[in-house]
Amino acid sequence: MNIVVLNASPRKMGNTSQLCKKVVDGAMDGGADVEYIDLYSYDFKGCMSCFTCHLKKNLKNPLCYWRDDLKEILKTCLEADAIVLGTPIYYGSISSSAQAFLERLLFAADTYLIDEDGNRVSKIKKEVKTAMIYTMNVPKEMDYFNGEDQLAIMRGYLTAIFGECEALYAYDTKQFKQYSAYVNNMFDAEHKIESEKTQFPKDLKKAYELGKRLSGEISKTD
Ligand SMILES: Cc1cc2nc3c(=O)[nH]c(=O)nc-3n(C[C@H](O)[C@H](O)[C@H](O)COP(=O)(O)O)c2cc1C
Numbered sequence: 193m194n195i196v197v198l199n200a201s202p203r204k205m206g207n208t209s210q211l212c213k214k215v216v217d218g219a220m221d222g223g224a225d226v227e228y229i230d231l232y233s234y235d236f237k238g239c240m241s242c243f244t245c246h247l248k249k250n251l252k253n254p255l256c257y258w259r260d261d262l263k264e265i266l267k268t269c270l271e272a273d274a275i276v277l278g279t280p281i282y283y284g285s286i287s288s289s290a291q292a293f294l295e296r297l298l299f300a301a302d303t304y305l306i307d308e309d310g311n312r313v314s315k316i317k318k319e320v321k322t323a324m325i326y327t328m329n330v331p332k333e334m335d336y337f338n339g340e341d342q343l344a345i346m347r348g349y350l351t352a353i354f355g356e357c358e359a360l361y362a363y364d365t366k367q368f369k370q371y372s373a374y375v376n377n378m379f380d381a382e383h384k385i386e387s388e389k390t391q392f393p394k395d396l397k398k399a400y401e402l403g404k405r406l407s408g409e410i411s412k413t414d
Contacts, residue, residue, distance in 0.1 A: 200290035218403025
């Protein structure tokens with residue numbers, strides 16, 4: 193079982209990366225081979241619309257042909273048994289790096305073919321498990337942008353083209369080490385310290401379990 197875990201936050205020690213690393217721990221304990229990638233360490237763009245992946249001669253090749261730092265990473269992902277992408281929420285959506293990565297990954301594996309049941313034909317012929325991890329400042333009850341619905345769009349494409357896509361939402365994250373140093377009256381520092389102590393460990397546990405589940409070691413109902 194090969195699992196690729198990608199952190200699409202610029203902060204390499206932030207909330208998203210901590211959760212991603214717990215997925216790695218869980219997956220490794222479950223016996224999987226895991227590769228961890230900090231996407232912000234690489235220089236790449238979103239889909240360049242070159243359509244090389246959609247040429248008839250490449251129908252059987254789930255590859256992105258655009259040459260930049262993402263090319264090799266995508267090759268690894270397109271051969272993996274499971275792909276996990278962690279992203280912070282920026283203005284109600286995934287980070288630009290997560291968006292660029294998904295455009296390239298999805299289009300390389302997608303086709304403009306519909307089968308007799310009306311479903312999209314994917315170039316990926318095996319079931320690939322996918323998961324998205326979202327971290328955000330707002331507490332769940334303050335989710336004013338109706339995020340879980342909005343974020344479901346990319347998960348829908350991942351499900352259609354790769355396989356079932358799980359979601360892990362980490363709300364109410366702590367953004368600053370020292371809130372008093374920053375311009376802010378939206379977020380209460382004491383509450384954030386409390387949330388880091390009480391809520392974040394629960395999210396880390398969920399991330400570990402997600403990794404174990406993806407490795408095949410435990411089922412969703414365990
Ligand atoms: C540019 C920017 C925009 C953000 N927009 C939102 C937002 O719309 N909703 C939210 O809940 N948090 C928002 N946040 C907060 C981050 O999503 C949150 O702190 C996240 O856990 C950061 O992850 P990290 O520690 O991995 O960087 C924003 C942060 C930045 C830097």
